[in-house]
Amino acid sequence: MAEMNRRELLGLGALAAGLGALGLGQAGEAPAASGEYELPKLPYGYDALAPAIEEKVLRLHHAKHHAAYVKGLNATLAALAKAREAGDLASISGLSRALAFHGSGHVLHDLYWRSMRPGAATQPEGALKAALERDFGSVEKFAAHFAAAAKAVEGSGWAILVHEPIGKRLLVLQVLNHQNLTVWGAAPLMVCDVWEHAYYLQYANDRAAYVDAFCKIIDWPGVAKRYEAATK
């Protein structure tokens, strides 16, 4: 990415620092020397989440789909630099849409892998549990709300648990694609990918069964760490 200028390199660093503060961005913790984004490694093996998510699903999702968003993000930044250099301002609008799509796709997938954990099921505890009870009525009501949001996303998208810093409250968002229907400034704590590529090979059209399986492997200790970072 020879055309990436200093400001963009600084921007990547700032994004990496911001994500790092939330416990996000495994790949972004130390930006590559080239300044390009990199596909983060999974925190577990491709077969570690079976039977909830089978090895072939996880492998394809990470190595092909997530990798494509990283590639698209780097290509978009390079194209933006080239457009500026050439004075091609007509392409800025389309590239800005691509930046939001691929950038959000990368950030959300990075968090998706770390929203799940192998082994015994965990439960929300401590301050996170108290916040869920405060903002949703109970942990059970939160779980029903989150699962309903995930199951009912129109087309491709995500259900996301976020901390909104102005109201200092937890919200469940239902995001379309990767970037639509978000709330600015809200810190994502846990995400469920409901694009068909996340489940179709294993669950066919039964998204509800996939969402129910996902909810049983949520990494609640990891969510609690991100909640603590977002609220301190």
Ligand SMILES: [Fe+2]
């Ligand atoms: Fe995905």
